[in-house]
Amino acid sequence: MRIAIIILSTFFSGSILAQNQEPIEESIKESEINVESITISKDKKKTIRSRKAKTLDAKQNYSTSSSESQKFKSYKAASSIQRTQRSPSSAQQSRMDEAVNSLGLLAPNSFEYHYFKYTAGNYNLSLVSHLNEAEKLRPDNVDVLIHKTAYNIILGKKNESIAYANRVYASGRLSKSVVDYAEDILLSVPQNGTLITHGFDDFYGAFYSQGINNVRPDVQIISLELLQSEEYRNRLKKKGYVIPRNKIVDVEFFKKLCSDNSTKNISVSVTTPKEYLRTISKNLFLTGLVMIYSNTPKENFVENEKLWNTTLKKKLISNASNQKAKQLSANYLPMLFILRKGYNSTSNKLKVKEIDLVMDKISVQSNKYNQVQKLKSSY
Numbered sequence: 257m258r259i260a261i262i263i264l265s266t267f268f269s270g271s272i273l274a275q276n277q278e279p280i281e282e283s284i285k286e287s288e289i290n291v292e293s294i295t296i297s298k299d300k301k302k303t304i305r306s307r308k309a310k311t312l313d314a315k316q317n318y319s320t321s322s323s324e325s326q327k328f329k330s331y332k333a334a335s336s337i338q339r340t341q342r343s344p345s346s347a348q349q350s351r352m353d354e355a356v357n358s359l360g361l362l363a364p365n366s367f368e369y370h371y372f373k374y375t376a377g378n379y380n381l382s383l384v385s386h387l388n389e390a391e392k393l394r395p396d397n398v399d400v401l402i403h404k405t406a407y408n409i410i411l412g413k414k415n416e417s418i419a420y421a422n423r424v425y426a427s428g429r430l431s432k433s434v435v436d437y438a439e440d441i442l443l444s445v446p447q448n449g450t451l452i453t454h455g456f457d458d459f460y461g462a463f464y465s466q467g468i469n470n471v472r473p474d475v476q477i478i479s480l481e482l483l484q485s486e487e488y489r490n491r492l493k494k495k496g497y498v499i500p501r502n503k504i505v506d507v508e509f510f511k512k513l514c515s516d517n518s519t520k521n522i523s524v525s526v527t528t529p530k531e532y533l534r535t536i537s538k539n540l541f542l543t544g545l546v547m548i549y550s551n552t553p554k555e556n557f558v559e560n561e562k563l564w565n566t567t568l569k570k571k572l573i574s575n576a577s578n579q580k581a582k583q584l585s586a587n588y589l590p591m592l593f594i595l596r597k598g599y600n601s602t603s604n605k606l607k608v609k610e611i612d613l614v615m616d617k618i619s620v621q622s623n624k625y626n627q628v629q630k631l632k633s634s635y
Contacts, residue, residue, distance in 0.1 A: 321362040328355035328372045339529040341506030342454075342480045343378065352376045367393040371400065379410065379485035398427045402460070409463065409479075410488045418467045425464060433581035434461040435469070436571040437545075441525055442472040443567050444544025449521035450476045450497075451546065452513070454528040457584075462525075476520075480505055483513075496520075511535045514549045522549035526587050542590050544568060557598040560591045573614065576621050586622035589615060593631065 331351045335344035344352065356376050359369040371390035377383040384407060391400050401423050408417035424430045438461025445451050453459035459479040465471045476495065482488045489499045498516040502509045510532050514522050523546035524533070533540060533547065540547040541554040544563040548554065572585040592615050599607040612632070619628035 321359055321366065321368070324355045324358045324362065325368045325372070328352055328359075328368075328376070331355065332372075332375060339531045341504060341509075343484055343504040343506065349376075367397075371397075374403065379406065379482060379488065381407065381410065381485065381487050396423075396427075398424060398429045401427065402429065402456075405460070405463075406482060410482060410485050410491070412491055414467065417463075421460065421464050421467065424460065425468075430460050430464060431578075431580060433572060433576075433578060433584065435464050436569070437581075437584045437587075438462040439465045439469065439471050440568045440570065441545045442466060442475055443569070444546040444563060445472065445475045445523045446521045446543075446548065448474050449523050450478060450517065452478050452480065452510075452522060452524045452528070454480050454525060454532070456481075458525040458527050478513075480510065483509075507532055507535050514539070518549060518551055523547065524549065526590065542594060544591055545587055557594060560594050561598070564591065564595060573618060582621040582623075585618050586624055589618055589624070589628065592618075596632070 331344075331348050335348045335352075338345075352372075353376060356369070356372050359366065359372060363369050367390050370386040370393070374383045374387040374390065387400065387403055387407065390397070391404065394400060401420050405417050405420040405424055408414075408420060421430070425435070434457045438458060441458060442451065442462055442465055451462060453462060459477065459481065462475075462477050466473060466475065466477065478492065478497075479488075483499070483505045493499055497520065498513075500509050500512040500516070502512070514524070514536055523543075524540070526542070526545050526547060528547075536549065539549050539551060541550055541556045542548075543556050543559050544567075548556070570588070572581045573588060576582045576585050592611055596608055596611045596615070599605075599611065615628055615632075616625070619625040
């Protein structure tokens with residue numbers, strides 16, 4: 257059904273520390289001064305000036321390294337929220353490298369330098385020594401734990417990656433709501449299929465749900481984010497996947513990845529930005545919480561009906577306990593529109609009413625009520 261893309265576009269959504277300045281004020285009576293004391297006094301003044309200079313240098317270095325850290329964070333954040341590519345642009349990469357190089361001069365032993373040095377490498381495993389150093393300095397830092405999870409996933413070390421993922425979950429960065437939602441993503445994928453994910457929630461949520469909760473172990477999960485890693489690409493090649501040669505993971509890379517692996521039962525998470533989906537919209541058919549890639553037309557009403565009535569857990573619909581859960585619940589609406597249209601076509605008013613009640617509940621809790629009511633009149 258071609259309503260999928262239209263509906264999707266509507267709903268988707270160690271540091272340098274300044275030394276403590278010592279109070280070094282001398283109180284010497286004029287009458288007590290002699291030649292020897294004058295010499296000592298001069299030496300002390302020289303020492304005082306030296307200490308003050310070191311203190312000022314340390315403060316300046318701290319301020320500069322802090323500034324470089326903030327610069328790096330802003331460049332990395334900008335590269336992470338791009339809607340058309342996962343890889344940093346050449347300009348973003350250059351700026352990140354410059355910030356890291358500055359930190360290497362100012363604070364070569366700091367957490368920031370080692371952590372940023374690794375992350376600027378975009379999953380270049382040859383830089384893992386820096387990630388390990390960052391972990392030694394801050395063993396419970398959640399960003400480090402996430403990268404250690406990814407590092408072990410790339411290497412195919414299941415036990416290690418699960419251990420780190422558990423710590424990420426315990427930290428709260430990966431929430432129960434996301435894992436519950438990701439369970440239904442996996443359940444939406446055809447048997448022995450491939451799930452392509454875009455962001456943090458869908459990838460780590462699906463990985464946790466599969467690796468720890470043992471949901472759909474038959475599904476191969478592929479992260480567009482981790483495809484920046486050459487080692488990750490090579491591991492997927494060994495599993496029979498054709499990986500584009502493009503160094504940059506962007507919309508064109510994604511398009512080619514799907515077309516070159518069409519025999520792998522490709523499914524794409526619906527939380528993938530619409531800029532990616534538009535490039536292959538004629539090949540996408542919404543089924544549950546994924547878009548199934550197919551070179552031939554696919555009638556998906558029956559499959560959506562089966563998923564809705566018997567397969568999906570729908571925990572976020574029955575128990576959306578926080579704002580994140582409420583927002584994610586909106587991603588069930590597109591499949592409900594498909595069911596509603598199908599029931600309308602057969603004049604099954606009872607089923608239409610049943611679907612409408614669920615849609616109203618979801619639209620209210622996700623703050624999309626007006627949008628849903630408007631679309632109902634069209635479908």
